Amino acid sequence: MKKFLNYFLLASLITVFIVSCKPDDEPYFEGESLLHFDRPEQTGPDGPYLVTYGVTNAVSTDHNVTLVFNQSKSSAILGTDFTIVESSDVLKAGTTRGDFKISITKAAALAKKRAVFTMTSSSLKYATFNQEVIVNFACTSALAGTYQYSTVNAFAPGLPLVSGPVTGNVTLTANAAGNEYTISDSSFGAYSVWAGYAPTSTGIRLVDQCNTLSFTGANAQYGDTWSISNVVVNGNKLTFRWTTSYGEYATTTLTKSNGNWPALN
Known part of the structure; x- marks a missing residue:
């Protein structure tokens, strides 16, 4: 009888051990x-x-x-x-x-x-x-990153046209909304070559609504707003024309170094 009880106790301990080793949220089925x-x-x-x-x-x-x-x-x-x-x-x-x-x-x-x-x-x-x-x-967006820009035909009222290209790097940083991005320089280098302007333009955000791009917010330096048009994607290059409420405009190409852009418009 004592031998039988020992076997029973051993079997019970093994059963408890096996059950306790299974994650609580992982259902177990016999085949x-x-x-x-x-x-x-x-x-x-x-x-x-x-x-x-x-x-x-x-x-x-x-x-x-x-x-x-x-x-x-x-x-x-x-x-x-x-x-x-x-x-x-x-x-x-x-x-x-x-x-x-x-x-x-x-x-x-x-x-x-x-x-x-x-x-x-x-x-x-x-x-x-x-x-x-x-x-x-839900719309998803994954445009955050640092990209090389090339800006051409940059115009500001009262200043000569800068044919360019003006080149450099710009960073898009995702905000809490998930589909909006702060832009480290929304002039994409144009401010740096226009006489009398601040070095960069900040305060403008890029919005990606189901691959449709737009700008929102106001420029922190002068209070201007931005609009976007003529959006074209060609592999790792995203080209668009941007225009401000003051009448400035230019065409910018952003180049990805790690793959292609999604089908933006």
């Missing part, structure tokens, strides 16, 4: 492939987006899975704010992850709409978690 969304919330920018899902263990055979939109819980309207490009997916044998494709409009991303989805499958059991996903529509 079953249970269907769930891999995240309860996802963020989709405008354009094509993949809504991802998974299973707790790799499936042994192919399974059909269907995405289901829940309009009652969503602020986004199907067919207006987004479309479902691929509502069905085949989860291939040996895999644990799949996806569905939707396409989000720019207006819906700007308005920060959201869409709620569930899934159905005739051959997979459901997990007890993440049976619903919220896809938050």
Whole structure:
């Protein structure tokens, strides 16, 4: 009897040890492939987006899975704010992850709409978690960095045209809004060559709303505002014309040293 109790005690201690070693937030399943969304919330920018899902263990055979939109819980309207490009997916044998494709409009991303989805499958059991996903529509931006500028045809009222190029470096620093950037010199070198001007222009911020650029704020030196036009991206070069409320203007090209610019306009 004592030997039996010792075996029982040893088995209990091993069981406690195994359970305690598992993370509290990591579900454990004995070989079953249970269907769930891999995240309860996802963020989709405008354009094509993949809504991802998974299973707790790799499936042994192919399974059909269907995405289901829940309009009652969503602020986004199907067919207006987004479309479902691929509502069905085949989860291939040996895999644990799949996806569905939707396409989000720019207006819906700007308005920060959201869409709620569930899934159905005739051959997979459901997990007890993440049976619903919220896809938050939002514009994303990643323009922060230091770039080489080249400014040509810089004009200021009462001064001769500077054909240039005027070259140097400018830094875009992201602020708390996530899609606005302070500009270390919004004249992109023009102030430095215009007689009587301050060395640089500060206070103007660059705004990226779903890849559409604009300027906001007022110039700290003279109180002028900025506007942007003729935006062209060619690989790692971003070219645009900027104009101030005082009547200054120039054309500037910003060159990235580590890749290409996104499709800005």
